[in-house]
Amino acid sequence: MSAVEAPARQMNLAERIYQNLKQDIFDFQLLPGDRFSESEIAKRMQASRTPVREALYRLERDGYVQVHFRSGWQVRPFDFHYFEDLYDVRILIETEVVKRLCEAPDRNVRLAGLMTIWCCKESQRISDSAEVAMLDENFHYGLVECSKNQEMVNIHKDVCERLRIIRRLDFTQSGRIEATYNEHSEILERICAGDADLVAQDLRHHIEISKNTVREITLHRIQDARNRYAVDMSMK
Amino acid sequence: MSAVEAPARQMNLAERIYQNLKQDIFDFQLLPGDRFSESEIAKRMQASRTPVREALYRLERDGYVQVHFRSGWQVRPFDFHYFEDLYDVRILIETEVVKRLCEAPDRNVRLAGLMTIWCCKESQRISDSAEVAMLDENFHYGLVECSKNQEMVNIHKDVCERLRIIRRLDFTQSGRIEATYNEHSEILERICAGDADLVAQDLRHHIEISKNTVREITLHRIQDARNRYAVDMSMK
DNA sequence: GCTCTGTAACTTGTATACAAGGTTGAATTC
DNA sequence: GAATTCAACCTTGTATACAAGTTACAGAGC
Known part of the structure; x- marks a missing residue:
């Protein structure tokens, strides 16, 4: 053992x-x-x-x-319908988790780690998009890990990993980083306040923003990404 | 394709x-x-x-x-904690699905197949426990399939399959068959009535009955099951 | 009796050989 | 030129050989 x-x-x-x-x-x-x-x-x-x-x-x-x-x-x-279904599963799991969190007396303790990252002064915010993308993923993982349900964690992780292939195309848009900081900190604060319905709504909206960008992604953009990657590699 | x-x-x-x-x-x-x-x-x-x-x-x-x-x-x-986590995932997915169903205008059509099986006269009910166990599984699969979210269907199926190993020990108890018929028919009727909150509550309760029996299952009972199976085999 | 040690018999991890079916394209026939 | 045939070459599916590590146990030493 x-x-x-x-x-x-x-x-x-x-x-x-x-x-x-x-x-x-x-x-x-x-x-x-x-x-x-x-x-x-x-x-x-x-x-x-x-x-x-x-x-x-x-x-x-x-x-x-x-x-x-x-x-x-x-x-x-690629099958966009497939990705949208996955996003729905993500929404379902994460909203459930935050609802439960809102009822947990020790939620402040559990969320302490996430709060130091996301509820910081503007000056301390990170601006590198790749790094923020990683932090973003960890934010959502972190929420689900608070649920104390290992199978939910596993399934959620699985779903996120399958979505990663398109999510990484997401943070290139300007303004997305700042919005992410604002949304995450608001979610965390509302969990601490215990506003179950409000926070679930926020979170749903937050994820649906990503979900909706999927529709805009075309194979052309994927080809672009490949070319960009090839250039990056040759410059190293 | x-x-x-x-x-x-x-x-x-x-x-x-x-x-x-x-x-x-x-x-x-x-x-x-x-x-x-x-x-x-x-x-x-x-x-x-x-x-x-x-x-x-x-x-x-x-x-x-x-x-x-x-x-x-x-x-x-065996890890009973693991099974309970899986049950929670089942509850989460299925309650979500029935909530959505309650808002679907064509829910009567989608549920027609299930209703002929479960909302029948008492005289037409099936009494063979193995058969009812299978019908029970199909009932829950059927509900989720109505969601039109293929990934939810896949995950739910996966979870149910992992639970099957202990669920089959469940239908041996007397009275369980009748209760299953009653609960399933009530759930279906309430979906048609569009009572989202009530039906979610019913369904949650229905699944939690199974979840709670898990705690009672001991390795001793598993050993019993094996002996019984061995006897069955040798009699063929 | 107890502990240690070394070896023989296991285990899985990997490479390779072969079997059986699919694909492709050039030659043949019309 | 268009359609057809067929053979060479591809693919994955399966069996087997060998490499490398683990386990278990017999026997020596105390």
Whole structure:
């Protein structure tokens, strides 16, 4: 029962390949719709097909790729309807969590960490969009972790990870950073005030802003992102 | 886009082994805590280790088994806290769904199938507990499918499947069948009436009955179930 | 009897060989 | 030129061989 679990899980080849492939998908190195074979990946990762297959089947279950019988693999094409459904699940879980939080007597303690980050002076706010994007994710993870329901945490994390691929296109818009700070701090303060209905409404609205931007994202923008990424890489 | 997906997915060896192993776990042929090796399974399933491994890694991700580094596999031990968390997720999803249903103008049409099964005369009710258990599962699936949110359906299905291992111990109690009929029919009628708050309350209560029985289940009862199953098998 | 040690028999992780079905494209036929 | 055929080459699915690490137990030493 002690050190059996994930903590010190040494990196298998399969694990490493899984992480790398997922990162490639997030970075649009592998574009939605792209087809590829196991041998191709094996060659690129300098490994045999066995660990590659293991990684691919995990990615398939995650919903990132799909296998065609004896006919290669494919990065799962974008499906905006799918993303919107995921956003709804996020809204459902997070609003439930904040409602519960509003009834917890020790909510101030539980939220202390988040409050130091988000309810700070304007001068202390972070302006780097990549960094804020990460903080934003952690904000929402942090809320759900307060629920003390590990399965809710797992499912929520899963959903957010599947959404990450499009969320990262979100923080490029100007004004989004400031708005995020304002919305997060308001949510936290209202939780402390115990305003269950109001805060659920705020949170729903906050997430729906992201949800609505999904519709605007086109394959063209994805292609752009890829090009930008390629340039970034060559400059390092 | 036509016949690419799951429908005609022919049974791989890996797929077959996955299903068989899961069934063994459900039937308590493999008891929580049991340890076993890949070769063992391969021998029993008359296949090589390759498809066995694929199946095992899927089961691991599903949360049924865990692998110990170069030291065999184990059926994940029971953790009642885990099951209660899952029940909470079920409650959250299903209450959300019925709330939405109460606002849908065409809810009578969507629910027609369920109503013929559950809102029938007492004389037409089914009394076989295994059959009712299956109908019960389909009732809850059916509700969520009405939500038109495929991801919610998927997650809910996943959660229910993970709960199935203990839910099947539930319908043995006398009176449970009649109560299920009464509760389901009341829920359906109240949805049609559009009573969002009342119906959510009913549903929550209905699921919490199951949730509370979890606490009563002990490993001893599981052992019993296994013995009973072994007897059933030998009688065939 | 107890502790330690080393080895033999296991385990999973990875690479590779082969089987069986899918795809493609050039040659053939009309 | 257009349609068809068929073979070479691809793909994944499965079995097997080997590498590397873990476990269990017999036997030595005390």
